[in-house]
Amino acid sequence: MKMITWRDRLRYQFDKSMAAGPIALIGWLAVISLIVIVIAGLFLALTGITPEGGEPVSFIEGAWESLMRTMDAGTMGGDAGWSFRGVSLVVTVAGIFVFSALIGVLSSGLDEKLDELRKGRSHVLEKEHTIIFNWSPSIFDVISELVIANQSRRNPRIVIMASKDKVEMEDEIADKIADLGNTRIICRSGDPTDLYDVNIVNPQASRSIIVLSPESDYADSEVIKTVLALVNDPDRRKEPYQIAAEIRDAKNAEVARIVGGSELQLVLADELISRIVVSSSRQAGLSAVYTELLDFDGSEIYAVEQPAIVGKSFGNAVMSYDTSTLIGICDTDGVVHLNPPTSRPIAAGERAILIAEDDAMIKLRSGDFEVDREIVRPPVHHQPTSERTLLLGWNRRGPIITQELSRYVAPGSELMIAANTPGLESVVAGLSYLTENLAVRCAVIDTTNRAALDALDVPSYDHVLVLGYSDDMAAQPADTTTLVTLLQLRKIADAANQHIGIVSEMIDVRNRNLAAVTRADDFVVSNKLVSLMLAQASENELMAQIFDELLDEDGSEIYMRPVTDYIAIDRPVNFYTVTLAALIRGEVALGYSRAGVSGHDPRNMGGVVVNPAKSDKVTFGANDRLIILAR
Structure with missing residues (x-):
């Protein structure tokens, strides 16, 4: 074994100090400067060397002269006498070295600090901010919705943490979102599943947290681990978090709920989209209703206590609002009841679930209202008939759509699946659905090919x-x-001179307007809907529970039904009358959809009106439909 000498120890200690960073380097430069100044001062004092014609100097005076020449090379320009000039030259050269090194150290330290800031690893000290974990295409829609929600707040902040470069995140947000309003975006780079990194964004002081599903093969596992890091942090706050998390596979939902408990609202992305696709395929325009309820730019769902309706029956309470629509009750145990029996009394401490344009608009009507009972029609029962459905294209939501469709359709219905997906036959053979209601066939074709589509007899x-x-x-x-594919379907419909009911999934909302030329009946923008749901869940603790019931075939669902099933349309009618006609059937009227509406439609509502003022009169057409919440 090699013997460690004192030189080795000195070199080791020197290396350690040099590795300590800019402060240590500045310290060494100060030591070098001090040594040079002391030696020069002693040398001048002991040798008596002075400027030409000058008097001998003391150690203090000599040290001062050396310090001046160390700091400013120009000081020696006025020196006289070669001996004194020689000493000044040595001191000045040493000073040039020290200060050059000092500038280099400071510059390097500043660069390191800027690099550290660029990495986005500094701790966030914001309070009452919204945190978004992970990066996905949905993040831009989430931010856009939160910006709208933040308009009435003071100094709102959105903090984003993802395994992505901080500057890249900031640049992409700046490119995709033109107006952030009064909201400031703060980005941090880190691992959202790591406990230390999670604490960088200061979740203890947050008002809400959104966990997006990342673009990885183990997305759900990463989401669950992030939630685990939040709720099981030993240093977490005592107050519960408000967490909204996106889960792709419903099989992982139970584990996520165990981890997050009552602090977590789950958005089952694939189930949400699949159920809306199925509902919209049978009732065109329904996706616009869901979008209206989910986005912040229009009517939203609120859960608030309303002491004025305590003791009233649900039916009477529904008729008590003009500019809001009462759709359910949240009981004192936090359980949501949408469209409860009209005779159910509202108890103290229960929250009313209402649709309103703004929470400031939630107030009881003033004065009496009119109901035209003469035009209210008795309930109409339509016998369900079998249906034939064509599904073009395939993705991971296909099995859920098949299963959901089999629950809605009448026995004897058919589903034809056609997609350019290798191994489609084996996938379809393994699908789980109600075979007594639905017969499923499949074909592997190019869904963009006109001849292949013609062979399916689309009309x-x-x-x-x-x-x-x-x-x-x-x-x-x-x-x-x-x-x-949609353009080919349009050509087929034109050639057959027949309307074909088409509902299409779009992934990117920016392509929604491009698709308008295809004249499809409805579009379900998958990323947009998931983003809206996450944003709403971060603001409303009951939103996930409300939509679970809305999209559950065993709960109260939204339907689009002919207005003529409820009222006569031979005269203008206010919405109080429509509301009463629905209540008689044990339903709640949410709005209406006008057929054949054209013109400027920036929000792509397609004639859908949710939460109309009940006192306003409307003249309905024969093809108009009511938006109904019913069991």
């Missing part, structure tokens, strides 16, 4: 659904393929 189907190939393609190529 013979009652409904056509178009899914994007999002499992195998990025968002833009998948939407491009969908657009080509």
Whole structure:
């Protein structure tokens, strides 16, 4: 074994101090400067060397002269006498070295600090901020919705943490979102599943937290681990968090709920989209209703206590609002009851679940109201008939759509699945669905090919659904393929001189307007809907529970039904009358959809009106429909 000498120890200690960073380097430069100044001062004092014609100097005076020449090389310009000039030259050269090194150290230290800031690893000290973990295409819609929600708040902040470069995140947000209003975005780079990194964004002081599903093969596992890091942090706050998390596979939902407990609202992305696709395929325009309820730019769902309706029956309470729509009750145990029996009394401490344009608009009507009972029609019962549905395209939501469709349709219905997906036959053979209601067939075809589509006899189907190939393609190529398919379907419909009911999934909301030329009946923008749901869940602790019931076939669902089933349309009618006609059937009227509406439609509502003022009169047409909440 080699013997460690004192030189080795000195070198080791020197190396350690040099590795300590700029402060240590500055310290060493100060030591070198002090040594040079002391030696020069002693030398001048002991040798008596002075400027030409000058008097001998003391140690203090000599040290001062040396210090001046160390700091300013120009000081020696006025020196006289070669001996004194020689000493000054040595001191000045040493000073040049020291200060040059000092500038280099400071510059290097500043660069290191800027690099550290660029990495986004500094701790966030914000309070009452919204945190978004992970990065996905949905993040831009989430931010856009939160910006709208933050308009009435003071100094709102959104803090984002993802395994992505901080500057890249900031640049992409600046490119995709033109107006952030009064909201400031703060980005941090880190691992959202790491306990230390999670604490960088200061969740203890946050008002809400959104956990997006990352673009990885183990997305759900990463989401669950992030939630685990939040709720099981030993240093976490005592108050509960308000967490909204996106889970793709419903099989992982139970584990996520165990981890997050009552602090977590789950958004089952694939189930949400699949159920809305199925509902919209059978009732065109329904996706616009869900979008209206989910976005912050229009009517929203609120859960607030309303002492004025305590003791009233639910039916009477519904008629008590003009500019708001009462749709349910949240009991004192936190359980949501949508469209409860009209005779159910509202108890103290229960919260009313209402649709309103703003929480300031939630107030009871003033004065009496009129109801035209003469035009209210008795309940009409339509016998369900079998249906034929064509599903073009395939992705991971296909099995859920098949299962959901089999629960809605009448026995004897058919589903034809056609997609350019290898191994489709084996996938379809393993699908789980209600075989007593639905017969499923499949074919592997190019869904953008006109001849292949003609061979399917598209006009013979009652409904056509178009899914994007999002499992195998990025968002833009998948939407491009969908657009080509829709254009081919439009040509087929024109050639047959027949309307074909088409509902299409779009992944990127920016392609929604491009698809308008295809004249499809409805579009379900998957990323947009998930983003809206997450944003709403971060603001409303009951939102996930409300939509679970809205999209559950055993709960109260939203339907689009002919207005003529409820009232006569031979005269203008206010919405109080429509509301009463629905209550007689044990239903709640949410709004209406006007047929054949054209013109400027920036929000792509397609004639859908949610939460109309009940006192306003409307003249309905024969093809108009009511938006109904019913069991």
